[in-house]
Amino acid sequence: MAHYLVTGGCGFVGSHLVEALVQKGARVRVFDNRSTGKAENIAHLKAEIELVDGDLRELDAVHQAVAGVDYVFHQGARPSVARSVADPILSNNVNINGTLNLLVAARDAEVKRVVYAASSSAYGNMPTLPRSETLSPQPASPYAITKYVGECYCRVFTQVFGLETVALRYFNIFGPRQDPTSQYSAVIPKFIHAYLNGSAPIIEGDGEQSRDFTYIANAVHANLLACHAEGVAGEVFNIGCGQQTSINTLANLIGEMMQVDAKPVYISARPGDVRHSRADIQKAQRLLGYKPKVELKAGLRHTIDWFVQRCNL
Numbered sequence: 456m457a458h459y460l461v462t463g464g465c466g467f468v469g470s471h472l473v474e475a476l477v478q479k480g481a482r483v484r485v486f487d488n489r490s491t492g493k494a495e496n497i498a499h500l501k502a503e504i505e506l507v508d509g510d511l512r513e514l515d516a517v518h519q520a521v522a523g524v525d526y527v528f529h530q531g532a533r534p535s536v537a538r539s540v541a542d543p544i545l546s547n548n549v550n551i552n553g554t555l556n557l558l559v560a561a562r563d564a565e566v567k568r569v570v571y572a573a574s575s576s577a578y579g580n581m582p583t584l585p586r587s588e589t590l591s592p593q594p595a596s597p598y599a600i601t602k603y604v605g606e607c608y609c610r611v612f613t614q615v616f617g618l619e620t621v622a623l624r625y626f627n628i629f630g631p632r633q634d635p636t637s638q639y640s641a642v643i644p645k646f647i648h649a650y651l652n653g654s655a656p657i658i659e660g661d662g663e664q665s666r667d668f669t670y671i672a673n674a675v676h677a678n679l680l681a682c683h684a685e686g687v688a689g690e691v692f693n694i695g696c697g698q699q700t701s702i703n704t705l706a707n708l709i710g711e712m713m714q715v716d717a718k719p720v721y722i723s724a725r726p727g728d729v730r731h732s733r734a735d736i737q738k739a740q741r742l743l744g745y746k747p748k749v750e751l752k753a754g755l756r757h758t759i760d761w762f763v764q765r766c767n768l
């Protein structure tokens with residue numbers, strides 16, 4: 456059985472990937488500094504995985520983490536546009552220098568493939584919808600720049616060093632284990648958390664901004680396909696559902712599903728936020744065989760149920 460490294464495996468996306476790999480019987484190592492991730496996200500898998508505490512900014516530690524590994528899922532990063540606006544240097548150091556360290560170590564260890572968590576934020580505010588991979592990126596925040604530079608490094612490592620890489624541009628992934636409590640949390644866990652606590656959801660801007668919300672199972676499915684698909688080294692793929700939902704619609708939908716009637720509170724828009732986003736997923740469908748498995752409403756149902764259950768523990 457192949458040996459996998461998941462960087463950022465204590466985080467939201469990483470922990471679901473680790474779970475899927477363990478379910479397949481794979482050997483899994485997690486590398487994480489637990490800055491935004493939590494060991495409790497993978498505590499139920501503790502006996503089946505190797506958890507290495509370490510920082511992507513330390514090349515020696517990354518070399519050690521990659522030793523003996525066949526495939527890497529590189530999820531480790533300092534996520535969020537707002538975090539990068541608050542501290543662009545830290546986002547740059549983790550997301551760009553950390554990714555470069557990972558690629559150098561993967562090259563040296565002759566890893567078979569690195570699958571990189573890229574971001575739809577690379578597209579910025581361009582008017583064209585849906586976003587196709589043929590469009591020229593226009594990152595509109597420090598975070599978006601860092602994620603885009605990471606995918607450029609992936610492509611260049613394939614071209615220059617022959618290290619196989621695949622970059623997946625995630626479009627607003629959501630699901631169980633996404634942290635609802637930080638000021639930098641994503642909108643879906645924040646809304647569910649607010650409704651569960653009897654408070655109003657807070658909307659930044661007029662709420663007419665829209666996103667292609669993508670349930671976590673779809674992102675996991677895409678990663679597993681990207682790891683083993685033939686002839687895709689050096690490529691970039693959009694991973695979304697190809698649907699667009701406004702934040703106002705989302706707040707209503709979650710309120711209805713949770714049977715709560717609380718009017719949103721509107722505050723000023725966040726700097727660096729993009730207005731609309733929707734993935735063109737044809738390339739991933741064609742070359743990876745990717746097809747969203749769980750649509751928005753079903754994903755919200757799973758996510759709400761998980762938060763409700765956790766609240767009742």
Ligand SMILES: NC(=O)c1ccc[n+]([C@@H]2O[C@H](COP(=O)([O-])OP(=O)(O)OC[C@H]3O[C@@H](n4cnc5c(N)ncnc54)[C@H](O)[C@@H]3O)[C@@H](O)[C@H]2O)c1
Pocket residue numbers: 462463464465466467468469486487488489490491492493509510511512529530531532533534535549553572573574575602624625626627628629
């Ligand atoms: N969730 C989304 O909607 C989304 C969208 C686009 C891209 N992404 C990308 O997907 C990946 C996973 O995001 P997530 O939502 O699971 O976020 P997350 O914060 O839950 O996970 C990131 C993980 O990286 C770890 N990490 C951070 N800095 C590190 C460092 N210096 N060394 C080692 N580990 C470090 C964190 O502790 C955390 O466990 C990230 O690369 C993110 O940029 C996520």
